[in-house]
Amino acid sequence: MYETTYHRPGTLQEAVSLFSKVEEAAYLSGGHTLIPTMKGRLAAPAHLIDVRRIPELSGITVGPDRIIVGAATTHATVAASEKIRALIPSLCGLAGSIGDVQVRHVGTIGGSVANNDPAADYPSAVLALDATLHTDRRSIPASEYFAGLYTTMLEPGEILVRIEFKMPEIAGYAKFRNPASRYALAAAFVARHRDGNIHVAITGAGNAGVFRWTEAEEALQARFEPDAVKGLLPDENDLMGDMHAPADYRAHLVGVVTRRAVENLGGTLIE
Amino acid sequence: MSKVAITVNGTLHTKEVEDRTLLVQFLRDHLGLTGTHVGCDTTQCGACTVIVDGKAVKSCTILAASIEGASVSTVEGLADGEKLHDVQAAFHEHHGLQCGFCTPGMIMASVNMIERHDGVLDEATVRHELEGNLCRCTGYHNIIKAVLSAAEKHRAAHAVAAE
Ligand SMILES: Cc1cc2nc3c(=O)[nH]c(=O)nc-3n(C[C@H](O)[C@H](O)[C@H](O)COP(=O)(O)OP(=O)(O)OC[C@H]3O[C@@H](n4cnc5c(N)ncnc54)[C@H](O)[C@@H]3O)c2cc1C
Numbered sequence: 001m002y003e004t005t006y007h008r009p010g011t012l013q014e015a016v017s018l019f020s021k022v023e024e025a026a027y028l029s030g031g032h033t034l035i036p037t038m039k040g041r042l043a044a045p046a047h048l049i050d051v052r053r054i055p056e057l058s059g060i061t062v063g064p065d066r067i068i069v070g071a072a073t074t075h076a077t078v079a080a081s082e083k084i085r086a087l088i089p090s091l092c093g094l095a096g097s098i099g100d101v102q103v104r105h106v107g108t109i110g111g112s113v114a115n116n117d118p119a120a121d122y123p124s125a126v127l128a129l130d131a132t133l134h135t136d137r138r139s140i141p142a143s144e145y146f147a148g149l150y151t152t153m154l155e156p157g158e159i160l161v162r163i164e165f166k167m168p169e170i171a172g173y174a175k176f177r178n179p180a181s182r183y184a185l186a187a188a189f190v191a192r193h194r195d196g197n198i199h200v201a202i203t204g205a206g207n208a209g210v211f212r213w214t215e216a217e218e219a220l221q222a223r224f225e226p227d228a229v230k231g232l233l234p235d236e237n238d239l240m241g242d243m244h245a246p247a248d249y250r251a252h253l254v255g256v257v258t259r260r261a262v263e264n265l266g267g268t269l270i271e
Numbered sequence: 272m273s274k275v276a277i278t279v280n281g282t283l284h285t286k287e288v289e290d291r292t293l294l295v296q297f298l299r300d301h302l303g304l305t306g307t308h309v310g311c312d313t314t315q316c317g318a319c320t321v322i323v324d325g326k327a328v329k330s331c332t333i334l335a336a337s338i339e340g341a342s343v344s345t346v347e348g349l350a351d352g353e354k355l356h357d358v359q360a361a362f363h364e365h366h367g368l369q370c371g372f373c374t375p376g377m378i379m380a381s382v383n384m385i386e387r388h389d390g391v392l393d394e395a396t397v398r399h400e401l402e403g404n405l406c407r408c409t410g411y412h413n414i415i416k417a418v419l420s421a422a423e424k425h426r427a428a429h430a431v432a433a434e
């Protein structure tokens with residue numbers, strides 16, 4: 001890892017102004033994506049600005065129809081949150097499926113959502129639960145936030161502060177894991193919202209990252225049962241193919257995990 | 272350079288280190304505590320697992336400067352003189368190691384697991400919670416046996432303490 005200078009601002013204001021003053025800065029949250037990338041010399045920020053001690057980035061609050069999670073909240077904290085479990089248990093299950101115990105103790109929701117890895121778990125929940133991404137300067141609806149592999153609408157220096165999930169009537173998450181990395185080979189977050197709209201978000205599979213699978217949404221809108229998506233497959237030209245799984249196999253898995261998410265509403269199924 | 276103060280196995284250490292210093296380098300190179308191993312250096316294997324403020328973490332992927340003020344436990348802090356910690360004794364008893372390279376990480380992950388679950392563990396939970404620790408000698412069966420037996424001992428000790 002190349003040399004770097006570590007900073008730990010105590011306020012949002014301080015973090016943002018520091019970022020604008022120094023050259024080649026990066027925000028650091030759990031560091032469980034950024035530090036391995038720096039060790040591999042794929043990134044070499046001259047300044048690391050640790051966002052974990054900024055008060056606005058921590059805490060979980062629950063409103064009548066929302067759950068708001070601070071960006072610096074670890075996966076382990078979300079997985080163990082009784083407040084969240086009582087309302088969106090699938091979100092706890094999703095967080096508990098990330099990596100391993102040690103990774104969950106350190107990695108954060110904000111880091112994951114800012115990074116937008118095409119195989120990451122949280123982006124599917126953000127999209128399916130119609131979340132709003134609150135930053136230091138604006139609020140971005142999930143439908144406009146993701147912008148392709150490892151890319152989001154966050155501007156340089158913009159800090160993700162809180163993620164506000166819309167409370168669904170019911171939701172389910174099913175993930176087929178890569179057995180070595182435990183990232184998703186394909187995973188589906190299915191939510192039926194209180195206005196009756198059904199959202200199906202797929203991660204791990206799309207060649208442009210997380211996506212809403214509209215054909216499955218239409219089928220489930222007509223009949224909200226696992227069988228409604230039977231035989232339905234996404235276009236494999238839109239899916240990733242790599243050494244872990246070719247695109248046609250991923251298409252098959254997308255069908256399977258979507259059906260299983262509907263079979264396991266109110267829960268999480270990890271395989 | 273940053274001045275960092277970290278308590279390791281009960282002793283406060285204050286050192287001037289480069290900002291890029293990883294916690295595992297702080298332990299091994301600056302404090303000479305070489306019990307914590309580096310297996311992969313890519314956050315996969317768990318050989319570098321230590322406990323920071325009650326949580327098992329991979330010390331190869333944490334900057335020492337970022338845990339200023341924290342309290343760290345490493346494998347060196349477990350035994351009481353010649354007397355092994357229950358988890359160490361259980362690994363010995365159940366032959367939970369072969370070459371021993373993964374063992375410090377396995378033990379620290381297990382100590383933390385037993386504490387977090389208050390010794391209430393079953394085989395499936397132990398397997399799930401050790402996903403972040405790889406053993407190239409593939410000694411998993413005996414490792415699981417060791418953890419379950421140490422967990423049992425922890426429960427028994429706490430039941431006695433509660434009486
Ligand atoms: C062994 C292993 C297994 C894993 N398995 C999974 C898995 O199964 N599923 C999964 O989803 N993920 C997995 N991960 C990734 C893990 O969840 C990471 O913790 C996560 O992707 C990044 O979060 P972080 O807090 O560590 O972010 P960091 O590494 O600190 O940051 C990631 C990126 O986001 C930026 N950033 C961080 N916080 C903010 C913020 N608040 N505002 C703006 N930008 C910000 C950083 O500058 C950086 O570019 C795994 C990681 C490891 C090491």
Ligand code: FES
Nearest residue numbers: 310311312317331
């Ligand atoms: S050396 Fe840290 S996880 Fe392998």
Ligand code: FES
Nearest residue numbers: 369371406407408
């Ligand atoms: S005992 Fe050899 S790597 Fe585990």
